[in-house]
Amino acid sequence: MTGSLPQRISSTKPLQKKSVVSSFLFKLCDAKGHATKVALFRRSDKVHTYQLRSCLSLPSQLQDATPVEAAWRELQEETSLTPSTVKLWRKGRAFSFQDESVGREWTVYPFAFLLKPPSDRTEATHSAENCDSDEGDGITLDWEHDFYNWHDPEEVLSRLDEEGVDATMCGQKFVPRIADSLKNVYPEYKLGTTAGRRLREGLQQLQNDHESGARELATIALNILKDILLEIRPSKLRVERNEDKWNVWWRDVRLISWHIWKNGRESMGAAIGSALLSVLADLEQLYEERGCEDDVDRIVEYSIEKREAMTKRLCEAFDSYLREEEIGKAVTELRKTLRVMTLSASSTIRESILHFLRRDGCNSDVSFETLDVRILESRPLYEGVTLASTILSTLESVREDVTRPKVNVSLYTDSSAALAARDVDVLFIGADRIAGFDGAVSNKTGSLPAILAAKHISPQARILVVSELDKVAQAESIESHPEEDNDAEEVLRAWRVAGVKGADVIDSQLGDDGLAVKNVYFEWVPSALIDSYITDEGVMGVAGIRERSTWVKQQVHRFFDHL
Structure with a gap:
């Protein structure tokens, strides 16, 4: 879901250390979280690497003050999602691996975000029958991806464990090392x-x-x-x-x-x-x-x-x-x-x-x-x-x-x-x-x-x-x-009950650029x-x-x- 690792190169130089974030998007299928779905995004043919491959996320080089800030920035740039529509759900344990073919030693910071349904931004719940649908998700893809769909994370990981690098989902191969990041947040x-x-x-x-x-x-x-x-x-x-x-x-x-x-x-x-x-x-x-x-x-x-x-x-x-x-x-x-x-x-x-x-x-x-x-x-x-x-x-x-x-x-x-x-x-x-x-x-x-x-x-x-x-x-x-x-709804609810003048205007425009209710x-x-x-x-x-x-x-x- 985020930018890709560099092209593979042959080099005898010492490995260069790089830190990246790897983000995943989930949604719950019921109020108690009995079932979850994770989004698979397909890379478009406009990107330089891993064209038309399925990914839950691709690592993005860390350029922000903290890994979580980088994860939020990439999420918004590539899906248009903001804190009003998603929340940071989980952090995974950072892990490192070496890839001599690209001359890098990567440290990966995995994150999982949870989609809030449009019907109730305070409770992340979807009915089981429409949990596979992307209707109402509020996702607008940028040029790096051409479509996405929802899958059972257990099924995705099971297939990756059984088939390794040859694993596919919906006929598309996965980007490398995706299982490691997903297991860290799931x-x-x-x-x-x-x-x-x-x-x-x-x-x-x-x-x-x-x-x-x-x-x-x-x-x-x-x-x-x-x-x-x-x-x-x-x-x-x-x-x-x-x-x-x-x-x-x-x-x-x-x-x-x-x-x-x-x-x-x-x-x-x-x-x-x-x-x-x-x-x-x-x-x-x-x-x-x-x-x-x-x-x-x-x-x-x-x-x-x-x-x-x-x-x-x-x-x-x-x-x-x-x-x-x-x-x-x-x-x-x-x-x-x-x-x-x-x-x-x-x-x-x-x-x-x-x-x-x-x-x-x-x-x-x-x-x-x-x-x-x-x-x-x-x-x-x-x-x-x-x-x-x-x-x-x-x-x-x-x-x-x-x-x-x-x-x-x-x-x-x-x-x-x-x-x-x-x-x-x-x-x-x-x-x-x-x-x-x-x-x-x-x-x-x-x-x-x-x-x-x-x-x-x-x-x-x-x-x-x-x-x-x-x-x-x-x-x-x-x-x-x-x-x-925390959820701005807690503040808005008190204003509504008290009949605060102008609260309806704030309520209707919450989420627009230039307005925030901090809680x-x-x-x-x-x-x-x-x-x-x-x-x-x-x-x-x-x-x-x-x-x-x-x-x-x-x-x-x-x-x-x-x-």
């Missing part, structure tokens, strides 16, 4: 029908879940892995005569984990990745000992249980900090009200607040009379409203306890963050990712304005990040982490604005974050470098 093929389907459904579940926080998604990821491993057992594997079943199984387990980490919800990837790394460390011992296969389920389940204990430790650390630091300070200053501020509906923040309210000590050793909780609404999904309702529901069960402080809950619009921050004692946020390089925190958009407002309006306020340590990513700069720009979920808060990190291992500074990041990086290299 791991279902190797896993078999049941396990492959569960992986595909699991990835869709993680991608489409915009309600669960990073902590909850990490637990969901472990349950997905557990379901897949029920179908993947060393004794069930079909391997070559000279292959060890346990070695093949261990590679499959790590590859599945890599795809769940990278292709589930990458913006939440720190928590998901850490959870998977922890369970891989436990499964590694089983692999090395060639232990009992039935222990696989027990090991994964134990990892899930450990996560529950981790949350409890974090809640206790949060409770201790408030009582020792803030409540203690209130006693000294004879303050009668403790004012706290937060936003969104982080499950970590929610559980920490509820733990503090339920704790027996809260009704006896506190000196203040009122707990003033201020919550920003957190558009476009208004998660702050959900958090407020949860707190109020919990208060109903303890409202008759007269020894507890009175709790006032106030909701503020996002734009009134400065008003919410007046005289606040503590502002705390969760974390979807913590950059190991410098401790910067990625959290729900609105976090940075809220903190800046608090720093200006109430300079005495303490800024806290309340997060499990598994949110810490590798020691990379924040620029290396992807920005998640970026997360933004970065620099570590210089953060006073402390409250974690499941206690109160930390940036040094503790960097130490954890080093561990994560070591485990990533150990488990994923040699797949």
Whole structure:
């Protein structure tokens, strides 16, 4: 689907290293992703190489800042598709190979894009009966291709494996090395029908879940892995005569984990990745000992249980900090009200607040009379409203306890963050990712304005990040982490419900050149604005974050470098 490799040449010169992207276009045939199709494009007779050959994609030399930017550019140039009609579905593991006949050593970055149907740009679903049709796909081919059609990726890969370089589809040969790239973005093929389907459904579940926080998604990821491993057992594997079943199984387990980490919800990837790394460390011992296969389920389940204990430790650390630091300070200053501020509906923040309210000590050793909780609404999904309702529901069960402080809950619009921050004692946020390089925190958009407002309006306020340590990513700069720009429909829906004047005009022209509705979920808060990190291992500074990041990086290299 993109430009081709150079013509073959004879040369004795050292191989020249080149990086390329290889992109594939998929569509789902049902809402749960039970079936998929991949597009085959035929090269036109106007190109210099591989004329009239079928291709899922042809590599294009990397000229952009990042591989994914190059993939998006080529996709738009050659199909006219844009983010309003497709989304980046998966990233494959980069791989390299040498082709001495053209004097190159290629490093290939595979990507898979998912077509959105015109009837509903928010849900990528097609009916099974018309999934083979190209009607309504919105693809306009450039001069490099003359037509395309849809095929079962399992059938395509099966034919390539059986017939090799002589394989054809619709009477046309394939371009070279296409199977390697496709397998890198479509791991279902190797896993078999049941396990492959569960992986595909699991990835869709993680991608489409915009309600669960990073902590909850990490637990969901472990349950997905557990379901897949029920179908993947060393004794069930079909391997070559000279292959060890346990070695093949261990590679499959790590590859599945890599795809769940990278292709589930990458913006939440720190928590998901850490959870998977922890369970891989436990499964590694089983692999090395060639232990009992039935222990696989027990090991994964134990990892899930450990996560529950981790949350409890974090809640206790949060409770201790408030009582020792803030409540203690209130006693000294004879303050009668403790004012706290937060936003969104982080499950970590929610559980920490509820733990503090339920704790027996809260009704006896506190000196203040009122707990003033201020919550920003957190558009476009208004998660702050959900958090407020949860707190109020919990208060109903303890409202008759007269020894507890009175709790006032106030909701503020996002734009009134400065008003919410007046005289606040503590502002705390969760974390979807913590950059190991410098401790910067990625959290729900609105976090940075809220903190800046608090720093200006109430300079005495303490800024806290309340997060499990598994949110810490590798020691990379924040620029290396992807920005998640979500469906504009979430923003438009709120405008429609509110009857915003002019919303219909924006709605009708969305997708046209010169108009965009941005719905970026997360933004970065620099570590210089953060006073402390409250974690499941206690109160930390940036040094503790960097130490954890080093561990994560070591485990990533150990488990994923040699797949």
